[in-house]
Amino acid sequence: MSITAPPCNLSVQLGRLKLANPILVASGTFGYAREMESLVQLRKLGGILPKTVTRFPRAGNAPWRTVETAAGLLNSIGLDNDGVDEFIRGHMPYLATLETPVIVSVAGKTADEFVELARLLDPVPGVAGLELNVSCPNVSGGIDFGADPAACERVVASVRQVTQLPVLAKLTPNVTRIADVARGAEAGGADAICLINTVLGMAVDWRRRRPLLGNVVGGLSGPAIKPIALRCVHQVAAAVKTPLVGIGGISNLDDVMEFLVTGASAIQVGTANYFDPSLSERLVDALPGALAEAGVASVVDLVGTLRRNG
Amino acid sequence: MAALLHAPYCADQATQRTVTVLENVRLARDTYRVRFGFPELARRITPGQFLMLRLAGGADPLLGRPLALYDAVHDPLAAQESPPPSTAQTSMSSQSPTAFQSPVASQSPVEGQAQTSFPSSASSSPAPNAVDVVYLVKGRMTSRLMHYLPGQTLDVWGPLGNGFPPQETDHLVMVAGGIGQTPFLALAAEHLGLRRYGEPARQVPRVKRVTFCYGARSAGYLAAVEDFERLGVEVKIATDDGSRGRRGFVTELLRETLAEAGTVGSRPRVVCCGPEAMMERAAAIAAEFAAPCQVSLETPMACGIGICFTCVAKVRDDQGGWDYKRTCVEGPIFDAERIEW
Numbered sequence: 001m002s003i004t005a006p007p008c009n010l011s012v013q014l015g016r017l018k019l020a021n022p023i024l025v026a027s028g029t030f031g032y033a034r035e036m037e038s039l040v041q042l043r044k045l046g047g048i049l050p051k052t053v054t055r056f057p058r059a060g061n062a063p064w065r066t067v068e069t070a071a072g073l074l075n076s077i078g079l080d081n082d083g084v085d086e087f088i089r090g091h092m093p094y095l096a097t098l099e100t101p102v103i104v105s106v107a108g109k110t111a112d113e114f115v116e117l118a119r120l121l122d123p124v125p126g127v128a129g130l131e132l133n134v135s136c137p138n139v140s141g142g143i144d145f146g147a148d149p150a151a152c153e154r155v156v157a158s159v160r161q162v163t164q165l166p167v168l169a170k171l172t173p174n175v176t177r178i179a180d181v182a183r184g185a186e187a188g189g190a191d192a193i194c195l196i197n198t199v200l201g202m203a204v205d206w207r208r209r210r211p212l213l214g215n216v217v218g219g220l221s222g223p224a225i226k227p228i229a230l231r232c233v234h235q236v237a238a239a240v241k242t243p244l245v246g247i248g249g250i251s252n253l254d255d256v257m258e259f260l261v262t263g264a265s266a267i268q269v270g271t272a273n274y275f276d277p278s279l280s281e282r283l284v285d286a287l288p289g290a291l292a293e294a295g296v297a298s299v300v301d302l303v304g305t306l307r308r309n310g
Numbered sequence: 311m312a313a314l315l316h317a318p319y320c321a322d323q324a325t326q327r328t329v330t331v332l333e334n335v336r337l338a339r340d341t342y343r344v345r346f347g348f349p350e351l352a353r354r355i356t357p358g359q360f361l362m363l364r365l366a367g368g369a370d371p372l373l374g375r376p377l378a379l380y381d382a383v384h385d386p387l388a389a390q391e392s393p394p395p396s397t398a399q400t401s402m403s404s405q406s407p408t409a410f411q412s413p414v415a416s417q418s419p420v421e422g423q424a425q426t427s428f429p430s431s432a433s434s435s436p437a438p439n440a441v442d443v444v445y446l447v448k449g450r451m452t453s454r455l456m457h458y459l460p461g462q463t464l465d466v467w468g469p470l471g472n473g474f475p476p477q478e479t480d481h482l483v484m485v486a487g488g489i490g491q492t493p494f495l496a497l498a499a500e501h502l503g504l505r506r507y508g509e510p511a512r513q514v515p516r517v518k519r520v521t522f523c524y525g526a527r528s529a530g531y532l533a534a535v536e537d538f539e540r541l542g543v544e545v546k547i548a549t550d551d552g553s554r555g556r557r558g559f560v561t562e563l564l565r566e567t568l569a570e571a572g573t574v575g576s577r578p579r580v581v582c583c584g585p586e587a588m589m590e591r592a593a594a595i596a597a598e599f600a601a602p603c604q605v606s607l608e609t610p611m612a613c614g615i616g617i618c619f620t621c622v623a624k625v626r627d628d629q630g631g632w633d634y635k636r637t638c639v640e641g642p643i644f645d646a647e648r649i650e651w
Contacts, residue, residue: 031617035320035639039467039615051619059634066612066620071369073612077619080634223369251369274613275364275373277467278326 008288009298012046012265014243015191017129017166019101019266021046022299023256023284026247026270027105027131027170028052028077032091033098039277043099044284046266050091052105052133053121055113057083062214067203072224072249073271074201076215079107079136084117088124096126103129103168107136111145111155115162122163129165132156132190135172135197136219146172146197149184156188168245170194171232173225178232179239186240194245194268195232199225222271223249230262237263237304251276253286257294263304321615321639323354323509326467328366332387332440334458338533340447341489342456343380345440346464347388352438354469355379356507357497358606358643361468362614363443363455371450374465376611376638378493378583382438382507387460389439435505441466444533446489470614471642474604476514477501479579481571483601484543485523485564485592487584491533493606494522497581498543519576521546521567525560525588529553560584561591568599582606582646593646603646609637624650 010021027049030036042048060080067074082090084106095102104127108114114132121127134145134152145151156169169185171178173196185193198219203212211217229248237244246264250256251272259267269280287299296302329346337343351361357379364374447456458464474497482501484494499505501517520541525548526532532554538545546563547555556563564580571578580596582589583606596603611621616639625635626648635641 029617031615035616037320038322038324039326051617060619060622063622064610064620065622066610066618068371068373068612071372073372075612075618075620080619080622222372271372274618276326276465277324277613277615 008291008296009300010046010284010287012243012299012303014168014245014265015166016164017101017103017168017191019046021284021287022260022264022266023280023287024103024245024266024268025049025273025280026268027133029270029273032095033102034091034094036273036277040281044281045100046284047101047103047128048095048098049103049105049131049268050087050095051081052079052107052136053081053084053087053117054079054107055084055117057081057086064212064214067212067218069201069203069220069222070224072220072222073274074203074213074218074220075198076213076218078215084120088120092124092126096124098126101128102126103131103166105131105133105170107133108155111151111158114155115158118159118163118165118167122165127165129168129191130159130163131168131170131194132159133170133197135170135174146170146181147175149180151184152181153184153188156185156190160189166191168192168194170197170247172197173228173232174200179235182236182240182242186242190242192243192245192265193236193240194247195236195264196225196229196248199228221249223251225249226255230258233259233262233264234306251279253283253290256283256287257290257302260299260302261304261306263306265299265303321468321470323469324467324615325350326465327351328463329466331458331460331462331464332385333460334456337444339528339530341444341531341533342447343442343444343534344455344458345383345385345442346466347385347440348466349388349437349439351466351468352382352441353509355382355441356469356473356512357500358474358493359469359471360614360642361441361443361466361470363451364465365451365454366463366465373612374467374614375451376470376614377443377445378606379469379496380442380444380492381496381499383440383442384436384438385440387440444489444492467615471638472640474581474606474643476512477517477579477581478515479517479577479602481519481521481576481578482517483521483523483564483567483571483578483580485560485580485582485584485588487525487560487588488527488531489533490582490584490588490606490608491522491524493583494581495534495537495541498522498538498541502541502543504541520544523548523560523563523567525549525563525584527551559588559591561588561595564592565595568595568601571601572599577601580604580646583608586651589646590649590651593649593651596646604643605646605649606642607637607644607649608642611638614638626650
């Protein structure tokens with residue numbers, strides 16, 4: 001079906017980061033982008049987030065690392081990666097050739113480690129921004145920054161001091177009041193707040209009386225968590241002025257539009273990259289048609305236009 | 311630690327398409343062969359590579375499933391068919407929960423007569439435009455797929471994985487347990503000089519003799535043995551209950567084959583696909599006879615394209631350590647001596 005839509009403006013501004021369109025791909029669901037180049041025209045995407053990088057190499061968790069659940073995927077990969085030095089040496093030269101902004105997802109065990117990662121990545125050609133993964137449920141340490149507003153503020157502010165790169169903070173939904181943590185990220189100077197990382201969960205084989213994941217518990221993603229993510233975007237949009245990036249179960253164009261209307265300035269396609277690898281590119285192609293249907297000429301005009309009931 | 315990504319390890323020839331089922335026929339107990347039109351995939355895929363197949367338009371099951379190439383064929387039906395519009399353009403919006411189940415999908419497909427045919431000369435055949443995969447019905451995806459009828463659509467992406475490298479040997483010994491037989495028909499046809507695969511078509515050394523040691527639970531599960539026999543493959547069968555062939559483990563057939571090969575002075579190579587315990591045993595037997603052995607791992611996968619890091623297996627490195635390797639892009643074919651079982 002050919003979509004004829006009037007010219008429209010897809011660009012969005014996330015603090016100091018300007019993107020040609022709001023369709024990004026989430027860290028940990030797109031490899032290092034190179035794996036996807038035959039399946040997706042990478043230059044069409046608004047932004048690419050490679051798999052989270054840590055200061056030192058991590059082998060990751062023992063299998064099983066993922067379990068499919070009802071409309072979802074439970075994972076406990078454990079930040080399997082080669083460490084930042086190898087990332088800069090082995091992956092950045094390729095990523096720097098892409099026309100699409102590359103936002104590097106980093107995770108540290110301590111605030112100092114986040115700062116060191118930022119220092120190391122700051123001068124590297126091709127790095128358009130940093131996403132602080134203060135919310136990975138599968139490594140000890142990571143989730144604490146995302147659960148405590150003051151700690152979140154501290155880590156964002158510390159990174160802010162050592163780089164002029166745009167800094168995004170990716171938060172966990174596994175907290176009582178996510179808006180409080182988002183306020184911390186805003187106070188720390190985040191250019192954007194990404195909502196949400198995975199929801200803690202578990203899967204069990206009762207016949208063998210064993211947990212299915214090697215790490216026992218893991219993070220749930222996929223369509224099953226979309227309502228949780230929308231709720232988080234809604235609550236945080238009411239609490240902060242910082243632009244939001246919606247993540248959680250986005251699998252089609254309706255999902256994208258729901259997040260934009262609810263208050264996200266951009267979105268990340270995550271688990272859907274696993275089961276529909278060319279989706280992100282098709283979403284970029286189809287977005288103008290949906291904007292036309294919504295009666296707006298730009299993405300910006302749609303963001304946060306959710307009406308109250310009654 | 312984890313090795314760097316190198317170009318060959320990427321899914322660098324893969325494309326994604328919504329494809330139309332051309333045939334879906336029962337081959338044996340709980341075992342079916344589905345054929346769909348997908349010219350780019352059919353031309354590019356090589357033996358031992360796989361594709362991801364997903365029931366389009368639903369969230370249950372959510373993920374695709376990896377299925378090995380059984381064969382790439384030329385099907386006149388695929389040639390006539392105009393390519394279906396991609397799911398992308400026609401159904402970007404969320405679908406009703408039942409949309410993916412066709413009203414006629416509950417009928418069982420008829421027992422098929424469709425044959426995989428092999429031209430006498432590799433060069434005279436028209437370019438393949440359709441792909442056959444053989445699957446065992448055992449879960450949520452396959453129990454639905456078995457009811458699919460010609461004309462229904464699937465989402466498919468591939469080719470994926472490294473596939474079998476050309477086998478330099480005078481005697482190729484293929485060992486399969488159950489549904490693990492599926493990668494071997496194309497491998498045998500290629501090495502017997504009957505078919506070529508890949509784009510450009512790859513050259514493989516001609517093998518004088520191919521032996522297929524095929525184990526299954528019982529005779530009813532043995533699928534498409536005649537496809538192998540038609541190629542001139544020597545088929546040796548073992549079943550758990552003795553209902554056909556030898557009663558017992560297929561690995562004992564491997565031992566006998568290798569022992570016999572030793573007496574005639576050939577230098578066999580072993581390729582193996584099936585349950586992990588069986589592959590470990592086969593690898594040990596091959597090592598006893600100093601026969602090179604490759605295994606096709608069937609580690610559970612989520613994406614099949616190297617981005618999720620689910621399907622890792624412990625693979626030994628040159629320094630005596632091991633690292634988790636992604637079976638989907640760094641395998642699924644590994645040298646057996648590298649596997650930390």
